[in-house]
Amino acid sequence: MNRFKAHIELLRPPLAPMDLAMPAASALLAVYAVGGTLPPLLPFIIATIGAYCAITSSYVYNDCCDIDVDSVAMPDRPLPAAMLSKRDAQLWSLFLFLMAAATALYLNPESFVILLLATLLITIYSAWAKRNTPFSWIFVGLSFGLVPLGVWLALEPAGLLKAGSGLHPSALILTAMIIITDWGFTNCDASRDVAGDKEKGIPTTPATYGIAATAKIVAIFWAIGVILSLALGLSANLGWLYLAAAAIAGGWLLLQNLDFVRNPTAKRGEELFYQSANYRAVLFAAIIADVLLQSGLSLGAGQGIGI
Secondary structure (H helix, E strand, C coil), rough: CCCHHHHCCCCCHHHHHHHHHHHHHHHHHHHHHHHCCCHHHHHHHHHHHHHHHHHHHHHHHHHHCCCCHHHHHHHCCCCCCCCHHHHHHHHHHHHHHHHHHHHHHHHHHHHHHHHHHHHHHHHHHHHHHHHCCCCCCCHHHHHHHHHHHHHHHCCCCCCCCCCCCCCHHHHHHHHHHHHHHHHHHHHHHHHHCCCHHHHHHHCCHHHHHHHHHHHHHHHHHHHHHHHHHHHHHHHHCCCCCHHHHHHHHHHHHHHHHHHHHCCHHHHHHHHHHHHHHHHHHHHHHHHHHHHHHHHHHHHHHHHHCCC
């Protein structure tokens, strides 16, 4: 039972609402933006689970590369606490990746290509960039931003490797939004690990340039992300529910970023890290709710015309 719990903990359960809501929202949004309808249930479920496996596989692999750092900053994590061996975690990461690869190949070869690219980028980050450049977060954002694109292609192919109608502009806005906001998200994460990073000589942006400078950079990324979240709603013809949620949640998050700029500490960075995850979960949940609402209204109108 302890080993089972350790495997689950490597998936970072506090981030599960965000990590499940993002692919679910992306799948719904893809079909709705292109055709104004909902996706078939089985491909929707497969795409969501596959994307979650891809995301969590990267978490586990990163933990395998960061045992020495986590032993300082987070000694209770499964690997530094010796709840699991490094080989156990590597096999767990590989299993999750293979699950993601199988679902991607089943749904659309284009999604599989995106998965390979995202995996390459996150592997470069974990195995090399994090310990060699203060700008390693660029790799993380690019990798994470490709996840919703891969999910989108699973439901609405671009027509390159599988017949499709082409890539909708909303797919590119969604991808850009996730990439840029993840740069802020990752730097918040690095801000809480400054002590361990400095001790181990890892040149993250907070460890190299200080948390105060990092907080300002994070605020810029999130400000751009909030603007893109509104542009996404307009380009995908989402309704008032999503736009209101994006505006309110975005305004709240920007206030949290302002507080981080005013109080640039590792503790505040950690708080903003989880606040950002909750913001993303709310934003994706709003996409899901709005698409379901708009599709329901369209169905009702269609039935009314038929009557």
